[in-house]
Amino acid sequence: MRILFLSYWGLDDPLTVSTVFPHLQLLQQRPDVESVLLVTIERNGKAPAFRLPFAADKVEFAPLISEPGRNVLVTKTDDFLRFPKQLVQLAAAHRSDFLLARGAPAGALAYLVWKQNKLPFYVESFEPHADYMLESGVWRRYDPRYLFQRHWERKQKQLARGLMPVAENYRRQLISEGVPADQIVTVPCSVNLAAFGYDAARGADVRRQLGLPADAIVGIYVGKFGDIYYDQEAYDLFAATAQHFGEKFRLIVLTPNAISDVQARLAAVGLGPERSFVTKAQHHEVPGYLSAADFAFAPIKPADCRQFCSPIKVGEYWANGLPVILTEGVGDDSDIIKAEGGGAVFNLDHPETVPAAVRRIAELVQQPDYRQQTRQLAERYRSPERARQAYATFFGA
Known part of the structure; x- marks a missing residue:
């Protein structure tokens, strides 16, 4: 298998370190995985030095660079126009068999890639991100970010080969919405138990x-x-x-x-x-x-x-x-x-x-x-x- 793994956060972001790296290590250990192309979104305008806290000879790295210093709506619009095209090119060059997205915003990009090349995709850490942002007061109901993200989440439910919600509560909700149960596996946010153990x-x-x-x-x-x-x-x-x-x-x-x-x-x-x-x-x-x-x-x-x-x-x-x-x-x-x-x-x-x-x-x-x-x-x-x-x-x- 050749997997394109898409993180919506930067390589050095704590969320990438704490939630993406452990899963890359799991994929690295699978004998049937030939290569994983890790793609991150870097928001400071430059590519970071690539390093992982474990031996990872199967993992390659390709950052997507978001232009910093602009209005957030302009930046997000530009990201979602440019990044799907770049991801299509990266997947083709890598010969990816499928795309594995971390989180519903990354899943939105995976769906936009699917629209262009029908590359199968899975979404882990799948959550109702649009509703999170709305109910937290970060987005308004008529904010374009909310409207687009909500639409893209519906598409992920319809088209993803597999969804990995982080809570059993959401797995049950997804089934009630008509997502086939065999396409859903609950995976709560994993923790490196050894690294975080009491000392x-x-x-x-x-x-x-x-x-x-x-x-x-x-x-x-x-x-x-x-x-x-x-x-x-x-x-x-x-x-x-x-x-x-x-x-x-x-x-x-x-x-x-x-x-x-x-x-x-x-x-x-x-x-x-x-x-x-x-x-x-x-x-x-x-x-x-x-x-x-x-x-x-x-x-x-x-x-x-x-x-x-x-x-x-x-x-x-x-x-x-x-x-x-x-x-x-x-x-x-x-x-x-x-x-x-x-x-x-x-x-x-x-x-x-x-x-x-x-x-x-x-x-x-x-x-x-x-x-x-x-x-x-x-x-x-x-x-x-x-x-x-x-x-x-x-x-x-």
Whole structure:
């Protein structure tokens, strides 16, 4: 098999590192895979140096360069006009047997390639992206990006040889919409379980570097504020947690947001620099910070379509053994937490659920084996083995 693997993100984007690379490694290991052409979309106007964190003699690289510095609508329009033509040329030169797209936006490009050359395509991490962006307030209902993406998602449901949604909730929804069940395999966002495993020594080093008291109760949040995530509500959640744990509570925030702004907003809710640490971190640095924490936050904005997602951060938290304070109605994860543990859920429409969730976390972190128990959820639900099985279903064992 010769596969064109399309990532909608750049080569060095954390989402590519955390979600695409593990799947490339799975494909690299298959004896029937002759070559994988990895295509990424680079938005800074230049091609990055190609490197992978594993031996990959079967993987080639071809970036698509998006012109930077323009209005986002102009840029996206240009991308979707130019990139399908370039992908057709790349697929022909590579002699690709099919295109494997990561995410519904990449799936839209795969469909546009199919229109030109009928190259079969599969879409993994398939989610209702247009509805995500609409319900999060990022796109408006009459935004051309929303209208086109929604249309292209319908086409993916009709024409893709296989869809790999990230949640069982969405698999059931797709079947109800008429997508044949044998063309759907659920693959939650995979996590590198070894890389994100708990490392007590590394965690202790981080605690010493940050000057955290030995008896500190440490919460951690990895991600941004705003868009599909809560903004001020997240800071209020941190404050409510601090109120419960008292002076022992410390907070680590790893975020792409402006550090000074995050620090100021934390100080405004009583979590100044003596009780919080904020930084940007490379993906390989994150496990060390997770190992220094006792539990984690995932304050994701609620929306109807959120039940169809699979936040990578939840899988990474679980892989490190961290129970998660998670918004109710997020993917399969909030139901897993209710049924099997691994955290606590809250719903801001019912304010009493916030202190209840914090109390539940406090109970969990007192259990001597809570990290091992939580880690088992990642092994059960977020292992790359799920992707391996999906590939076997669609491409042959």
